[in-house]
Amino acid sequence: MTTANVAQAAARIAGFGYLAIFVLAILANFFVLQPLGVRGDADATAANIAAAAPMYRAAVAAFMLVLIADLIVGWALFVALRPACANLALLVLIFRAAYTVAHISVVLALLGALSFATAPALTEGLGADAPVLAYHFFASHGLGFTVTLIFFGVHLVLLGALIARAGYMPRVIGWLASLAGLAYLGDGFGTILLGSYGAYAEPVTAIVIITALVGEAALMLWLIVWGVNKARFPANA
Secondary structure: OOOHHHHHHHHHHHHHHHHHHHHHHHHHHHHHHHHHOOOOOHHHHHHHHHHOHHHHHHHHHHHHHHHHHHHHHHHHHHHHHOOOOHHHHHHHHHHHHHHHHHHHHHHHHHHHHHHHHHOHHHHHHHOOHHHHHHHHHHHHHHHHHHHHHHHHHHHHHHHHHHHHHHOOOOHHHHHHHHHHHHHHHHHHHHHHHHOOOHHHHHHHHHHHHHHHHHHHHHHHHHHHHOOOOHHHOOOOO
16 A cells, blocks of 8 residues: 555655756756757767866766666656556556666767777777767767657546546646647657758757756655645555
């Protein structure tokens, strides 16, 4: 049986896990990795990666910690929301786990870029081709991350439905989570089907980021500050 106290503790674990994911992912992606990439210039990108190798490795390690935290958050949400619908809670967990496993290969692409930018056997043996391969693997991280977010988007849509059904968390939190999931789904399939948004790239990206930040930040803050409403928690859970 899942008591209200157990669900409350699990909700707090999920909330603080989400906070760790936010901090680590933002620092690794926006403060370390993105400044290293030079669009259309393989040599400059490879040189930047090589020059910032220690920080680059730290960013990759941060992403691995994000994946660990993702699994912990998935488990904690399952515990907290299982009383609402055990089968749906399990499906929510499965899609988050699928996203996490798929994302491992995306992180490995970053290590591939580092190898082609710094490993003497590769840089000397491949010559001018090494920076091109480093650039390819580095760019593959961004593309792969967007595509793997399709699984995460399904997770959020289902999670939002589960929260709305539960009754011991606000329905609006569930709706915002589902909206964020739909944004991820649209962006992921849009990237696959269209390849590029062309002149609309910046506004589309802004819409996806704002929708995701609002939905996931609202969920995170609610989990940390309030968790579950014990008064409305089912007595026979």
